[in-house]
Amino acid sequence: xxxxxxxxKDLFVHGVFLIVGASGIIILTxxxxxxxxxxxxIFDVVSVRDFVLGKEWYPTDINPDYGILPLIAGSAGVVAxxxxxxxxxxxxxxxxxxxxxxxxxxxxxKPIVELIEGLPTxxxxxxxxxxxxxxxxxxxDLGTGLNMFxxxxxxxFMAVPTITSISEDAIYSVPRHxxxxxxxxxxxxxxxxARVIIPASLAGISTAVVLGIARAIGxxxxxLMVAGGAAMVPESIFDPVRPMPANIAAEMxxxxxxxxxxxxxxxxxxxxxxxxxxxxxLASYLSERHKQVGAATL
Amino acid sequence: MRSNFVRRRNxxxxxxxxxxxxxxxxxxxxxxxxxxxxxxxxxxSWEFLTEYPRRSMTEGGIWPCIVGTVYISLGSILVAFPLxxxxxxxxxxxSGGGRWTxxxxxxxxxxxxxPSVVYGLFGLAFFVLYLNMGVSxxxxxxxxxxxxxxxxxxxxxxxxxxxxQSYREASLALGATKWQTxxxxxxxxxxxxxxxxxxxxVSRAAGETAPIMFTAAVFYTGKxxxxxxDEIMAMPYHIYVLATAGTHIDxxxxxxxxxxxxxxxxxxxxxxAAIIVRNRLQKRL
Numbered sequence: 025x026x027x028x029x030x031x032x033k034d035l036f037v038h039g040v041f042l043i044v045g046a047s048g049i050i051i052l053t054x055x056x057x058x059x060x061x062x063x064x065x066i067f068d069v070v071s072v073r074d075f076v077l078g079k080e081w082y083p084t085d086i087n088p089d090y091g092i093l094p095l096i097a098g099s100a101g102v103v104a105x106x107x108x109x110x111x112x113x114x115x116x117x118x119x120x121x122x123x124x125x126x127x128x129x130x131x132x133x134k135p136i137v138e139l140i141e142g143l144p145t146x147x148x149x150x151x152x153x154x155x156x157x158x159x160x161x162x163x164x165d166l167g168t169g170l171n172m173f174x175x176x177x178x179x180x181f182m183a184v185p186t187i188t189s190i191s192e193d194a195i196y197s198v199p200r201h202x203x204x205x206x207x208x209x210x211x212x213x214x215x216x217x218a219r220v221i222i223p224a225s226l227a228g229i230s231t232a233v234v235l236g237i238a239r240a241i242g243x244x245x246x247x248l249m250v251a252g253g254a255a256m257v258p259e260s261i262f263d264p265v266r267p268m269p270a271n272i273a274a275e276m277x278x279x280x281x282x283x284x285x286x287x288x289x290x291x292x293x294x295x296x297x298x299x300x301x302x303x304x305x306l307a308s309y310l311s312e313r314h315k316q317v318g319a320a321t322l
Numbered sequence: 323m324r325s326n327f328v329r330r331r332n333x334x335x336x337x338x339x340x341x342x343x344x345x346x347x348x349x350x351x352x353x354x355x356x357x358x359x360x361x362x363x364x365x366x367s368w369e370f371l372t373e374y375p376r377r378s379m380t381e382g383g384i385w386p387c388i389v390g391t392v393y394i395s396l397g398s399i400l401v402a403f404p405l406x407x408x409x410x411x412x413x414x415x416x417s418g419g420g421r422w423t424x425x426x427x428x429x430x431x432x433x434x435x436x437p438s439v440v441y442g443l444f445g446l447a448f449f450v451l452y453l454n455m456g457v458s459x460x461x462x463x464x465x466x467x468x469x470x471x472x473x474x475x476x477x478x479x480x481x482x483x484x485x486x487q488s489y490r491e492a493s494l495a496l497g498a499t500k501w502q503t504x505x506x507x508x509x510x511x512x513x514x515x516x517x518x519x520x521x522x523x524v525s526r527a528a529g530e531t532a533p534i535m536f537t538a539a540v541f542y543t544g545k546x547x548x549x550x551x552d553e554i555m556a557m558p559y560h561i562y563v564l565a566t567a568g569t570h571i572d573x574x575x576x577x578x579x580x581x582x583x584x585x586x587x588x589x590x591x592x593x594x595a596a597i598i599v600r601n602r603l604q605k606r607l
Contacts, residue, residue, distance in 0.1 A: 269437055307431075
């Protein structure tokens with residue numbers, strides 16, 4: 025009797041955990057649903073084409089324009105520039121930690137680098153405003169130090185630990201016998217790294233890079249405080265820009281509920297969501313392949 | 323075959339570049355921490371930490387911001403911890419690894435990648451407006467709770483995976499049911515590991531700005547929140563407001579540095595606590 029009831033109880037418990045386990049999926053679906061519900065109405069006012077490719081973002085004008093091309097260009101600009109800084113820096117650091125550093129040095133430095141990942145982004149943005157901006161302004165004789173270049177530096181600072189930490193795991197987990205085989209054939213340590221270890225961990229390194237870029241696309245506070253906030257397509261790396269997350273954060277506070285402007289900001293959120301979703305899919309695809317790394321893949 | 327000299331020189335050049343990369347990272351962090359610490363230290367005093375802002379926030383302290391940040395971080399962990407641990411238990415103890423499990427994992431991975439400002443939009447549309455909670459501690463805690471959920475799930479799953487399989491087998495062999503095994507054997511063994519994730523979750527929630535901008539935080543409120551439907555002040559939002567939106571941006575610079583340093587103390591202190599808990603745990607296993 026008690027046996028049967030405890031079996032029933034187990035079934036019940038299983039059911040409860042099944043529901044709780046679905047919470048992540050439920051939240052993700054709700055996020056998507058509400059972005060659609062609140063974002064799509066803007067397309068009654070402006071066509072999808074004019075929204076995505078329109079060059080004018082004047083949402084508060086009497087005849088408002090809802091073209092987000094300058095915002096997309098701003099996002100693309102800071103992400104590309106920060107990737108150009110963060111990818112080499114992050115991957116090189118990972119190679120150093122996994123291959124060159126003494127195990128004791130690695131044990132100290134790896135947590136320090138990962139500490140950067142936990143820093144509040146608003147403080148990084150603040151640092152970019154009060155320290156880096158005046159420095160750049162003087163160094164390059166600019167009108168304002170709050171621009172695409174500054175934002176890219178701060179974003180790179182944030183993205184490096186993501187790239188380093190995940191790449192390092194991939195490089196560190198390359199089977200030892202592959203490395204020893206190469207060294208035994210007379211290759212130097214560097215030749216072994218370049219021709220054996222990096223090719224073997226390339227899938228993991230690419231995952232790291234994609235996740236680092238995804239983080240830079242979605243990062244809000246840094247670009248809000250440091251990028252300068254001008255909604256125009258940049259012509260130089262020292263132009264102020266207004267990336268999509270910055271635009272949402274800057275304007276959402278003072279739009280009337282369910283106005284066109286409100287819907288337009290949700291539609292930008294939807295664009296942002298789709299972008300990061302695609303990057304994350306790419307990252308999980310790459311890391312699936314990474315699981316097969318081993319002697320057989322070379 | 324290139325000469326050994328060239329090969330060794332190439333290695334030297336490559337390794338020097340790698341050393342410089344890691345040095346640049348550590349140097350950047352040191353400069354960053356140094357600036358905040360030196361400029362913030364002079365602003366922090368007992369009064370700064372315990373007093374209310376005065377003269378339209380150009381003087382006085384940040385007490386309401388500290389309280390707000392503590393409340394909302396605890397609120398979000400109250401939301402995320404049960405859900406996160408429950409999900410981890412389902413994934414690690416119940417699920418068979420079929421299509422449904424893959425779907426759940428896919429959802430969590432993508433949830434972790436959703437930009438923080440999109441969480442803010444979601445919180446505004448769903449909690450604040452649709453569920454009519456208003457800009458409140460409750461709406462902000464739920465939004466931030468959703469934001470840190472993937473982190474909690476990840477660390478709880480790791481903690482469960484580290485529990486030796488023999489624990490479960492021994493318990494089941496003695497006739498315990500699955501639930502009894504989880505509740506009496508697996509969870510107690512995994513709890514310290516989950517605690518690490520919980521501390522990291524609080525730390526992440528405390529430092530985050532974008533998810534609470536439209537859901538919980540306001541420029542100024544003269545009182546400490548007394549109900550979950552009150553709006554709050556929070557340190558990250560306070561820094562943002564003082565640094566960008568005031569008419570006295572330069573005049574309040576010391577307040578900005580002081581708030582930044584206080585926030586960093588809290589966030590890094592929690593990180594440190596998590597590392598200590600984790601190290602103790604590793605020693606014990």
